[in-house]
Amino acid sequence: MxxxxxxxxxxxxxxxxxxxxxxxxxxxxxxxxxxxxxxxxxxxxxxxxxxxxxxxxxxxxxxxxxxxxxxxxxxKKPAAKKPAAAAAAKKTPAAATKKLTDKKVVKKAAVKKEKKVLTPEQKEAKRLRAAELRAVDKRREMKEIALKPPGKPVSRMSPFNIYISQHMATPGRSLISKDTADTYAKLPEAEKARYAELARAKTEAQKATYAAFVESHSAEEIQKANAARRWLKRNNVRGYNDLIVDHRTPKRPAGAFLTFYRTKFNSLEGDKIGEKAKAAGKQWASMTDVEKKPYADLALSNLQKYDTERAAYEKI
Structure with missing residues (x-):
């Protein structure tokens, strides 16, 4: 078996x-x-x-x-396990990065300082400093809004001013002497006429330059500039005392009494303006409503015309 x-x-x-x-x-x-x-x-x-x-x-x-x-x-058999090893290698940097991030967070938390507690004096000094910085920024802003016109709005330049300007420009004559006015008064009439013509030409040129500057800005910009100049003047900032004169601005008409006063000015009693104004007041008070009506109607007509012109000016 x-x-x-x-x-x-x-x-x-x-x-x-x-x-x-x-x-x-x-x-x-x-x-x-x-x-x-x-x-x-x-x-x-x-x-x-x-x-x-x-x-x-x-x-x-x-x-x-x-x-x-x-x-x-x-x-060569172990080569088949490379994908697994590669995956492990890829996971390793992520883990290392996470550890580094955790360490950084811990380090930042350790570096964080405690908030300093200020004394009342330090708080007050900080408040004053902040207020001063705000004031500086406000002044800078207002100066930009205030604009810078080319000189002042001069109505008329006198021949004597032209004479002084040329006299000071003479070499060796940097100051005006006491007898400058006497010297100008003794000039021939032809020489004074020449200075008068120079003054007139310079006045016209300055007015044209100033008007061109005003017309290069809108009515709203001029109004904002004057408001800024008023603010700067109240806050004692030099160089902004004069307002910008806009020749395009319509003038507000007078009321009924001023219309009467201007109409009757030459016929009123008194030699001085104060005396004439006092006489006009007495006469206006004694007038009836019927007598005042023509002046009131004229003032109302002028006011309506002003409103139309003002509306057109605001659109400039």
């Missing part, structure tokens, strides 16, 4: 030896033994994908070359 069983198992042992050699020579082929029952056993092989180099090594003869191919294949 035992002899018959050993004879049946000999082919199985031979198949196992062949399978072992095949695995050593062809690492890309896996041998799966089938179960043994009864009289015989069978072996099935399942091929796996492998590089062309491994196939060439399997076809080589036995011995040292086979062992070399086996060593090469065995050395």
């Amino acid at each position: 035992s002899t018959a069983l050993s004879r049946l198992l000999r082919p199985v042992a031979r198949l196992q030896v062949v399978a072992t050699r095949a695995v050593s020579l062809r690492p890309h082929v896996a041998v799966i033994p089938m179960g043994i029952r009864g009289k015989a056993t069978a072996a099935a092989t399942v091929p796996t994908k492998a590089p062309a180099k491994a196939t060439t090594a399997a076809a080589a003869p036995k011995g040292k070359k086979a062992s070399a191919a086996t060593t090469t294949a065995a050395a």
